[in-house]
Amino acid sequence: MPIPGNPLGYTLVYAVESPKGPVLIDAGWNHPDAWEALHGGLGSLGIDIATVRGVVVTHFHPDHAGLAGQVRETSGAWIAMHEADAALVRLMHGLADGEHRSFQADMLRRAGADPAEVDVATAQRPKPPAPPDRELRDGDLVDLPGRKLRAVHTPGHTPGHICLHLEDADRLFTGDHVLPDITPHVGIYPYDRDDVDPLGEFLGSLERIGDMGPLDALPAHEWTFPDAAARATEIRQHHEEKLTELHALLAERPEPQTIWEVAAMMTWNRPWDDLSPMLRGMAAGEAAAHLRALEARGAIRRVSGGQPVRFQAIDS
Known part of the structure; x- marks a missing residue:
């Protein structure tokens, strides 16, 4: 399913x-x-989209949930997602565009972003996905008659991300949680929250997944691969190394650093100066998640008083 204009592709x-009609795992971008690709892909399997029984969304992001509403309109299918992501979808539908932009702008300013970047980064907002009919825990x-899909x-990539274990076939639909080559974005929004630890949840x-054994993995991006458990272990090690490197960088700085400054010093898939304002905003969200994980472990502290929020390594 193409994602026009997105590097994920x-x-x-x-x-x-199932005997009572197919169930889709995710639905693709609303475009x-x-x-057309969904119609053609299902047609090549001899499936009429009007016979789709339901859509299980691994998480609420638009490249996964975007077309779920249109599938429901066409076939009468139900839409299911985890209750935590369902709550976020309801929240998004309740926010006017002006409220959402104001929320984003305030978040970026508190992180230490340049005012010019704030204006560009808050210019666009994807349309929220369709609210689900069913919530999963x-x-x-x-609801897949004759099969066992659990x-x-x-959580981590989103609060309500789910993988789906097809128990009667020993396969695991991994969504964005475990991908074969890249790692998913794990961020905090707003950046300066201190009541959640999404990276800690992601590592857990x-x-x-590592404890589930070498199941065949069917991810939402890139390609299918064997042994989801082994790849999950690799991703955990990657983030532990990133946390160690970040702590060392903070320990070298005598002054507390803003989230934006921390994001600029971290290593991304391209230089910081080459990132668009939108990608810098995502990088800041990921930097914030790593900072929060270090804070939860007692390795760094946030400096109280004033804005933007700043972080400093704790002397060992």
């Missing part, structure tokens, strides 16, 4: 057969090209 959407079986709550979720 495409989302992999899966159709799981005419993606809708960890361990729930999806939700595995794997990876450990849980």
Whole structure:
């Protein structure tokens, strides 16, 4: 399923057969090209989109949930997602564009972003996905007659991200949680929250996938691969190394650093100066998640008083 104008390129959407009609795992980006690709892909399998029974969304992001509403309108299918992401979708539908831009701008300013970047980064907002009809919790079986498709709550990339274990075939639909070559974005929004630890949750979720054994992985991007557990272990190690490097960088700075300054000093897939304002905003969210994980471990502290918020390594 193409994602026009996005470097990821495409989302992999899966159709799981059942005697009462197929259930889709994710639905793709809300765009005419993606809708055409969905029709064509299902048609090549002999599936009429009007027979789709339901859509299970691994998480609420637009490249996964975008077309779920259109599938529902066409086939009468239900839409299911984890209750934590369902709550976020309801929140997004309740925010006017002006409120959302104001929220983003305030968040960026508190992180130490340049005012010019704030204006550019808040210019666009994707349309929120369709609200789900059904909400899932960890361990729930999806309504898929004759099959066993179980939700595995794997928070981190989003609060309600789920993987889906097809128990009758020993396969794991991993969404964005475990990808074969890249790692998913894990950020905090707003950046300066101190009541959540999404990276800590993500690392715990990876450990849980590691305990499930060498299941065949069917991810939402890149390609299918064997042994989801081994890849989950690799991703955990990657983030532990990143946390160690970040702590060392902060220890070298005599003065507390803003989230924006920390993001600029971290290593990304391209130099900081080459990142667009939108990508810098995402990098800041990921930097914030790493800072929060270090703070939760007692390795750094946030300096109280004033804005933007700043962080400093704790002397050992």
